[in-house]
Amino acid sequence: MNLYDVHRRHCAVPAFEKAPLFKNRVLNRAIILKHKLRGNELEMFDSHVGSATKVLLPIDAADLRAGAHFFFVGQKDFEAVTEEAFGADLRPGARDRNVLDQIDQLPSLDPFLLREYLRRSGIEPAREYFNISDADVLNMQKFVQMDIQALSTLSGGDQPGMPSGRLVDKLLSPRPEVDFGPLREVLRLEDKQFLDGIFAWRGFLYYKWVLSDVMPRVDQTIKSMVSVTPRGVRDAESAAYIPLARARIVAAVRERIRAVQATLSTYDRAFHALTDDGKPGTFRDFLIESPHLFMSLGQRLGALQHIVSFWSYRFPRSKPVAVGYVDLMDILMDFEDGIALEGLEDDAPMMQRAVG
Incomplete structure (x- = not known):
């Protein structure tokens, strides 16, 4: 910023x-x-x-x-x-x-x-x-509208069949404690639990949108990273490190994506339990646990975004990739540091509690 x-x-x-x-x-x-x-x-x-x-x-x-x-x-x-x-x-x-x-x-x-x-x-x-940008706001609103369309009747209280566009406005409004009063009553949440949960719910929807946007660029970045041939003087240290680091980064990125998708699926299961199975308790458990899951979700997606954005900045697609051995080693070391997989399993207990 x-x-x-x-x-x-x-x-x-x-x-x-x-x-x-x-x-x-x-x-x-x-x-x-x-x-x-x-x-x-x-x-x-x-x-x-x-x-x-x-x-x-x-x-x-x-x-x-x-x-x-x-x-x-x-x-x-x-x-x-x-x-x-x-x-x-x-x-x-x-x-x-x-x-x-x-x-x-x-x-x-x-x-x-x-x-x-x-x-x-x-x-x-x-x-x-x-x-x-106005375009980003519109794209996110469209994505959220599609994602929560099934919730219209329940959250609308005595307004069954509420258009999903109005529901999106309610979810993204600055006063969800007022706009989602009927849902709060169904879930029996205290004020702070409800506000924290609604914010994290927004965060989950935002990160689902981010993942849908970043995934194609992840594939492009990995393909470019794996195929680039360094130029210039080839020293023994960088020549030995680069191929192993590339393999580790690709594996770590794939594992990071699986972890993000697994966390997002926790929301999907809780959401469908509410809308399809009529089990508000499951969605209530999700909202209580969601602030913690949301923070780790943001860290993991942030690491993916860093790799994608830095690589595209350093090596624009309109130009051939030109990089020396030492520079490429430095870049890969930074990526390895940021994509470290420590703690990926820590969310498992929270994810289990979030879906009962």
């Missing part, structure tokens, strides 16, 4: 100036990203974490080659570092600290989910921060 670029492009828009993401002007020009920690960065944290939210403060925002200061959310000296840089603006309880904490809790900076997550906490920055 390049906030400086967002500011540069939209600073003249009155609505944008009135609804900043961060009140602190320096922080509102930062670059924020989800970062896979390297070996030397792990020691910056008291506990073991695989990835963290990284905040970059460019020395010269107009020329990023000049470098940047940075900090990780949750690093050992986080309070001291942010106190020095931002004073009271990032102290616990401050408005900007709340926004940063909300961003840190999400598995990715997907604009759909970030906007909905912040809105759920009463934080509504200008739309320009989220860079969601």
